[in-house]
Amino acid sequence: MSSSEACILCTKLMYGIIIIILLLTLSFTGVNSVTVSDEVVKLPGQPPVTFKQFAGYITVDQNKQRSLFYYFVEAASNSSSKPVVLWLNGGPGCSSVGEGAFVEHGPFKPSGRVLLENDYSWNKEANMLYLESPAGVGFSYSVDQSFYTSANDVITASDNLAFLEKWFEKYPEYKNRDFYITGESYAGHYVPQLANLIVHSKAKINLKGIAIGNPLLDFDTDFNSRGEYLWCHGLISDATYDMFNTMCNYSTIRRQAQSRSMTPTCSRVANQASKEIGRFVNAYDITLDVCLSNVFSQSLVLDQIQDEEAKIDVCMEDEMIVYFNRKDVQTALHARLVGINKWTPCSEVLSYDMDNLEVPMTPVLMSLLKSGVRVLVYSGDQDSVLPLTGTRVVVNGLAKQLGLNTTLPYRAWFNGNQVGGWTQVYGDVLSFATIRGASHEAPFSQPERSIALFRGFLAGEPLPAAANEIAQKPKAEIPRL
Amino acid sequence: MSSSEACILCTKLMYGIIIIILLLTLSFTGVNSVTVSDEVVKLPGQPPVTFKQFAGYITVDQNKQRSLFYYFVEAASNSSSKPVVLWLNGGPGCSSVGEGAFVEHGPFKPSGRVLLENDYSWNKEANMLYLESPAGVGFSYSVDQSFYTSANDVITASDNLAFLEKWFEKYPEYKNRDFYITGESYAGHYVPQLANLIVHSKAKINLKGIAIGNPLLDFDTDFNSRGEYLWCHGLISDATYDMFNTMCNYSTIRRQAQSRSMTPTCSRVANQASKEIGRFVNAYDITLDVCLSNVFSQSLVLDQIQDEEAKIDVCMEDEMIVYFNRKDVQTALHARLVGINKWTPCSEVLSYDMDNLEVPMTPVLMSLLKSGVRVLVYSGDQDSVLPLTGTRVVVNGLAKQLGLNTTLPYRAWFNGNQVGGWTQVYGDVLSFATIRGASHEAPFSQPERSIALFRGFLAGEPLPAAANEIAQKPKAEIPRL
Numbered sequence: 001m002s003s004s005e006a007c008i009l010c011t012k013l014m015y016g017i018i019i020i021i022l023l024l025t026l027s028f029t030g031v032n033s034v035t036v037s038d039e040v041v042k043l044p045g046q047p048p049v050t051f052k053q054f055a056g057y058i059t060v061d062q063n064k065q066r067s068l069f070y071y072f073v074e075a076a077s078n079s080s081s082k083p084v085v086l087w088l089n090g091g092p093g094c095s096s097v098g099e100g101a102f103v104e105h106g107p108f109k110p111s112g113r114v115l116l117e118n119d120y121s122w123n124k125e126a127n128m129l130y131l132e133s134p135a136g137v138g139f140s141y142s143v144d145q146s147f148y149t150s151a152n153d154v155i156t157a158s159d160n161l162a163f164l165e166k167w168f169e170k171y172p173e174y175k176n177r178d179f180y181i182t183g184e185s186y187a188g189h190y191v192p193q194l195a196n197l198i199v200h201s202k203a204k205i206n207l208k209g210i211a212i213g214n215p216l217l218d219f220d221t222d223f224n225s226r227g228e229y230l231w232c233h234g235l236i237s238d239a240t241y242d243m244f245n246t247m248c249n250y251s252t253i254r255r256q257a258q259s260r261s262m263t264p265t266c267s268r269v270a271n272q273a274s275k276e277i278g279r280f281v282n283a284y285d286i287t288l289d290v291c292l293s294n295v296f297s298q299s300l301v302l303d304q305i306q307d308e309e310a311k312i313d314v315c316m317e318d319e320m321i322v323y324f325n326r327k328d329v330q331t332a333l334h335a336r337l338v339g340i341n342k343w344t345p346c347s348e349v350l351s352y353d354m355d356n357l358e359v360p361m362t363p364v365l366m367s368l369l370k371s372g373v374r375v376l377v378y379s380g381d382q383d384s385v386l387p388l389t390g391t392r393v394v395v396n397g398l399a400k401q402l403g404l405n406t407t408l409p410y411r412a413w414f415n416g417n418q419v420g421g422w423t424q425v426y427g428d429v430l431s432f433a434t435i436r437g438a439s440h441e442a443p444f445s446q447p448e449r450s451i452a453l454f455r456g457f458l459a460g461e462p463l464p465a466a467a468n469e470i471a472q473k474p475k476a477e478i479p480r481l
Numbered sequence: 482m483s484s485s486e487a488c489i490l491c492t493k494l495m496y497g498i499i500i501i502i503l504l505l506t507l508s509f510t511g512v513n514s515v516t517v518s519d520e521v522v523k524l525p526g527q528p529p530v531t532f533k534q535f536a537g538y539i540t541v542d543q544n545k546q547r548s549l550f551y552y553f554v555e556a557a558s559n560s561s562s563k564p565v566v567l568w569l570n571g572g573p574g575c576s577s578v579g580e581g582a583f584v585e586h587g588p589f590k591p592s593g594r595v596l597l598e599n600d601y602s603w604n605k606e607a608n609m610l611y612l613e614s615p616a617g618v619g620f621s622y623s624v625d626q627s628f629y630t631s632a633n634d635v636i637t638a639s640d641n642l643a644f645l646e647k648w649f650e651k652y653p654e655y656k657n658r659d660f661y662i663t664g665e666s667y668a669g670h671y672v673p674q675l676a677n678l679i680v681h682s683k684a685k686i687n688l689k690g691i692a693i694g695n696p697l698l699d700f701d702t703d704f705n706s707r708g709e710y711l712w713c714h715g716l717i718s719d720a721t722y723d724m725f726n727t728m729c730n731y732s733t734i735r736r737q738a739q740s741r742s743m744t745p746t747c748s749r750v751a752n753q754a755s756k757e758i759g760r761f762v763n764a765y766d767i768t769l770d771v772c773l774s775n776v777f778s779q780s781l782v783l784d785q786i787q788d789e790e791a792k793i794d795v796c797m798e799d800e801m802i803v804y805f806n807r808k809d810v811q812t813a814l815h816a817r818l819v820g821i822n823k824w825t826p827c828s829e830v831l832s833y834d835m836d837n838l839e840v841p842m843t844p845v846l847m848s849l850l851k852s853g854v855r856v857l858v859y860s861g862d863q864d865s866v867l868p869l870t871g872t873r874v875v876v877n878g879l880a881k882q883l884g885l886n887t888t889l890p891y892r893a894w895f896n897g898n899q900v901g902g903w904t905q906v907y908g909d910v911l912s913f914a915t916i917r918g919a920s921h922e923a924p925f926s927q928p929e930r931s932i933a934l935f936r937g938f939l940a941g942e943p944l945p946a947a948a949n950e951i952a953q954k955p956k957a958e959i960p961r962l
Binding site: 093232234238240254275276278287289389392409481 | 867
């Protein structure tokens, strides 16, 4: 090679390096340019799949540099004819990507160094969009950190709408697709408010319905149902239940705890209940084992054989946290840590305006129903935090206020040949359903029953009844003792 | 061989045959001679074990030819230092050998043609005596069939005492051993009444304590707790719960159903509840799958893969029925069908005096406690037939009437590192405990937690608390939503 040839090669190499550096810079600054693909080629430890995944940021406020992180999973088959479903977790402050996608109903579940396939992934039924919202949650961020102390329901709904409009611009093939919003727990606030904003902003989004699980809808009704629930499931004594009824109810305890103004009486009742329940019960699933995720449990792994028959990995949340803190995972997801050192499933920087919890959601739901948006409210029936008993009363009240008649009387619904839970439908637009044996995060503990419920919801059909052939089975009138 | 040699051989053979015939005749007439051993050499399909088993009959009324069938399992180790524990099922009319021993806590569980070992067999803790009582139940019989229409609590207790006295004569090595009586459901009547008879008859039986699970103790309290239980577990609607509270409560429904005198109002409430609950929920364990034990389920076995992860064989009762109707099993157990063609888990010949259900057991329990007999009342917390909520109220009331102070406040108890249920102790002699995630037949659905409870009961110690090392784990004050 001559020196001039060498020089040309050298120049080419330099150009190459400059281009690579530019590309790397672009990808690492995470600018939401639609020219940069958000496709996730492969997640570390992931088994091969036929559907595509995307993840990245959408800036919802250019000035304040507020960017929301999403993870989008195409439907596993016939994605072009399936709806788009947004999923939101609650908290306020918890991650939809971490909890919703990687613990509840995404295509994969972390297990050690690898991802296992989830047989009951909701992307078998829809194109699933998981959004970490508001900024400050998970990988979503605001460079202007003052945002974190001003976050509330109004801002969240408005940011989420801004996100959606930009997201549909970025993925135009999904723009006219049927669209649903789903979520659980405090998303009982996020989901109806976002849906209502879509309806009233006349955004070009083809919103068909919403589904909310174990939602916070009415502060007093929801929280006061807790005492009764704990009592009749055996977690507190008759004496303590009496204290809830006569001295200080649970909504008052919650209100005082949030505002750090506990009266001695309420403090006594709360402490008494906590003492009886103990510290080793998962309040979100009173029958499920708890994860002993510390040095003690590590020694257990060494000392004894694990229960091979356990269906539910109660330590999945811990696995998920480890997974999302791996650098290779963050890189694969095009995710960055901005202003934080560690990814956490529930935000440690956000100070959400807790007065928002008191805002009743029934008027918002009424407005949605009047606009023709279908509403499903469901309850994992093992949850003591937002129990089915309160939720059912709220839905009853909603139907009554709207003058909706019962179009499907309270009855068991079926998944296969076993009871999946109970359901009631009002005016063909408002549904209540329980998921039997399910936790606050229902799809985590009852994945098969949850996807059956999800399928029914998308189809806009009542949940399955018993098949005729099995419905014939006789049943004794008086149970033997 | 000469002809005389052949003749001697022939004579010997004949004698031998005659002796064999005599022995066979004796064993098949099933006379309760103590000279005929009741040892069960081997049950068909049984794995090898180190402990001995016995089964057979004790005649409790020679005139009326009333004989009770028992199955006795020696403790698996150190049987000579372990107590004797009698177990009784309820019904009235259900088999302790079938249900208690072969579905709940005996050493074996039937599975197809074989018996599987039960890791949580109560004979690991005690010498277990299972008694089918009264006559007319299981293999127990009365040749005088008029007995079957006159059976009641008084006769049952007296026959059971007669049985015990003769049994201890037959097995003298167990005579001075610590003795406990246990049982469930309607045995909430049998157990205290038998215990009370032992105490007041001055029988030479070393009775230390009784344990009763999901017992019927107080007709109104127990049955009325059912409506509330069904409601707060999501099986009935708010509207139907309201009907229970305002139109016709469950104890009235039960009373009217038993006497075949249903009023139209109560009938309407009962039908409404039945309709909502549906026919495919196990009332004895509201979260457990049901067994689809018919042609339909047989086709299922052919058509689809069974759930490999299912921990509990919900069809075990069916397997047990098949097992007990095998001739080789009946022969091995020295059991006979007298006056019936088929062994059934709950009697089809007995007409128990159902007015007995109304007799309150609290006075009997009070008398026992005053005599120094320890009492444990426990509840599988998934049972809707005799729910924990009613049972707990009865035990509270009992403690109050006796002036017993709480010596161990309501708290969680532990099996290993997970919560096994909740417990409260009064005056160190009366205990209440729930078994978490357990059915009406608690040892069937939660075998490991049940044997832990049984162990604690025999030891006369409070149920285990959380170990110190795990008790340190912090817990958030306000659950996230």
